[in-house]
Amino acid sequence: MILSLTNLTFQYPDTEIPVFRTLNFSLDSPGFHALFGASGVGKTSFARIVAGELTGFSGQLYIKDKSIVLYSYNQERLPGWGTIRHFIDSTTPSSMIEMKKQLIDIFGLSDCINLRFSQLSLGQKNRVNLIRYLLQEFDLLIMDESLANVDERLRETIILKIKESFPDRYFLYISHNLMEITKFSDTILIFRDIEKIPQTLTLKGLDIASREMPDRDRLETTVLEVMNAC
Amino acid sequence: MLARRVLQFLIVFASGLIFLMILKYSLTLSDYVIPSPLDIWHTGKDILTVYFFDTLNTLSVAIIGQIISVFLAFSVGIGARKSTFAGSFIKAAAYNIQAYPIVAVAPIIFILLGDGFITRLIIAAMICYFPLLLSIIGIMSEPVTDIEHFYNVTSRMRWQLEVKIRAFENMHKLITVISGSTTLAMAGTIVAEFIAADRGIGHSIRIALYQSDLSRILTALFLIGIFISVYQGMLEWAGERIGNRWHVSN
Amino acid sequence: MGRRENRKQVACFKLTGTGIKMTQYLKWLFFWGMVFATITVDIPLGNAQEDINYRLKWLFNTSVAGDLYALDMGYFKKEGLSVAVKAGSPERDAIRELELGQAQFGVASADQVILARSKGSPVIVIAQLFQKNPLQWIYRAEPGTLSNLSDLKGKTIGITYGGNDETIMRALLKKGGIPEKDVTLFSVRYDYTPFYRKRVDIWPVYINSQGIILNDKLTENGEKTGFFDPSSYGVRFVANSVVTSLKTLRERPAMVQSFIKALLEGWKESLAPENKQKTLSVLKKYDRDTPTDIREKQLAITRTLIIPEGDAHLGYIDREAWRQTEQIMLEQGLIPKPVSVTDILFQDGFGPTQKKQD
Secondary structure (H helix, E strand, O other): OOHHHHHHHEEEOOOOOOOEEEEEEEEEEOOOEEEOOOOOHHHHHHHHHHHHOOOOEEEEEEEEOOOOEEEEEOOOOOOOOHHHHHHHHHOOOOHHHHHHHHHHHOOOOOOOOOOHHHHHOOHHHHHHHHHHHHHOOOOOEEOOOOOOOOOOOHHHHHHHHHHOOOOOOOOEEOOHHHHHHHHOOOOEEEEOOOOOOOOEEEEEEEOOOOOOOOOOHHHHHHHHHHHHHH | HHHHHHHHHHHHHHHHHHHHHHHHHHOOOOOOOOOOOOHHHHHHHHHHHHHHHHHHHHHHHEEEEEEEHHHHHHHHHHHHHHHHHHHHHHHHHHHHHHHOOOOHHHHHOOOOOEEEEEEEEHHHHHHHHHHHHHHHHHHHEEEEEEHHHHHHOOOOOHHHHHHHHHHHHHHHHHHHHHHHHHHHHHHHHHHHHHHHOOHHHHHHHHHHHOOOOOHHHHHHHHHHHHHOOOOOOOOHHHHHHHHHHHHHOO | HHHHHHHHHHHHEEEEEHHHHHHHHHHHHHHHHHHHHHHHOOOOOEEEEEEEEEEEEOOOOOOHHHHHHHHHHHHHHHOOEEEEEOOOEEEEEEEHHHHHOOOOEEEEEEEHHHHHHOOOOOOEEEEEOOOOEEEEEEOOOOOOOOHHHHHHHOOOOEEEOOOOHHHHHHHHHHHHHHHHHOOOOEEOOOOHHHHHHHOOOOEEEEOOOHHHHHHHHHHOOOOOOOEEEEOOOOOOOEEEEEEHHHHHHHOOOOHHHHHHHHHHHHHHHHHHHHHHHHHHHHHHOOOOOOOHHHHHHHHHHHHHOOOOOOOOOOOOOOOOHHHHHHHHHHHHHOOOOOOOOHHHHHOOOOOOHHHHHO
């Protein structure tokens, strides 16, 4: 187990209502997991607490000793004075050079690698940002809407590649795409409104690892379960 | 850009002169109060070369003062960007020193250092340094989270990179701040010359003032305006070139 | 809070595109606005006001003892005049204010008056306050320092470029046949350090103000001082006089007469030895910074500069000195041609109102 949260409660200073209260969650096995819920229910706050970027919570947060947790989000930018290649190359460990080539190819970025960040589309920007995180040393990578503005087919390709290439790592994927998280996630932590008890529910996704179409009934059932849980 | 700036100045200056002439002839004021266009022309023609070099002298001191100020402001601004105590201490000190009118402080500097080049330089630098410093501390202490986040969480952030990111992201602000400080540096040098130096256009203005010669003062104002317009225009042009080279988006 | 301040500061410079242009326009409009406001402020558009403004040449000090005395002791009021005595400065030119209607009377130096007249200003001198120019040069009285004009050779001489001390010194050098290359002219400002440090040999002072202070300081240090007086070498450059405009003189001669009567009465009484304490009290009221003992010395010297020698009355206009002043200015190219100086000087005089000095 890399991550465990017990009775986690968090409230922003100068606000009256907590973002979430007595939240429990754990990540027991590596793989692709997801956080799902409506906007503003606390997914990003939760992610930033796990990444150590947000403090002031109560409850217990356990992260396995010496584990590296990274949090990436879709608003991130690369500096503007150089090309994408320059910034990716300069932050890629030598052990990941081969992986870098593969990811650039599969993520569909070969054609824009010599452009500057400001010259990319929104989807390209998000993919570039995700690549540089994937090339870092980490145990758990939180991807906060990291594939926003990327077309559906390419997103599937990317998620499958991540699952294939990093089988022993943990991923927490934040997305509003219900079908996507249902198909590809192992565990889905569903965030609900603060009034609902419990505020979070944990469901199992289909955890598909290939392009094969999942069993239609199973998919529909799981999708409905997730929808109802919200 | 350069030509536009000069043209803008010429229009404003000409409007000012026309206004003065309307005032002169409508109130039938003598040439002693407001000189005639012919008097301004003749005085201007006679004194232009001398005043040109005086203004050049002033501008050269102002530029050196500005360069020193920019370097100092960047050094202190970069140094103070992280430390809450140093940052707030420097800001408080800068606000306080800014509040002193330079005409009150300048005599002390003159007593200590005499009325030569160094004194003019220090006063010019003093006048444009503190506003620059406050702006640069402001820029340098403001994180560009969306860019810096990756380098921070992957422990790749170095102070040079942080400064580069913040400078790049605020390039337009920095160019405007530096360009704006030109006027301050020039004003500082002129004030210094006016108070005590024996060189520069401020010194000449003081003599003209003693001689109640508005034609000379108008000639000096004309040259100061032209020089500042040209210098600021060049700074903006250089800033634009740097921006283009760095691909700073507008 | 610090960050908010930073943002505020940065925002001051957050000007791009049209913002810069707009700001430039505003800056220049503001600049010219200030220039014009300085020139035009208080230009009366209607009838002349009843209150009378009297603009002095310099700040309130012992050199204006009589002006302040006349005000404080009610001499103006006695003549039915409501006079505001206003301090002057290099930026406050009484002659300009006369022409713009901001003042009805003022104090100006002779070179100012002659220059203004050469540029068509309708200014007229109605009384010459200083019979002797207070401008002299202080020096360390070492043997052979300055006993005649030729001793100026090789000296470092302090002058205020553009000031009338420059004109006077150039006249002295010409009179002594000393080319400018034989002396070193040093630009003088407020700070006396170059003189204290002996970088400058002779330093221009008003003998009845800074002259006393410098003299006291050097004496305290055991140094002997002397004053180099241009009039001793025949250079009689007229100093401060009371001026008004021709228009005021023509349209309101009675008011002018009343004013000058009250003013000269004030000067006369202020300089009378029996009124010394009263005068010092009046001065203290308007000039709090000068120590009393210094003020007392200043008053004593001012007395010698104002009261004419011989039969002349207070305010006597020394036409010969005025002619010499004009001649000096002409020779130095400060005016392009003669201005017929006697036209500047009020011919009729105020005889009945003035008492001759014994």
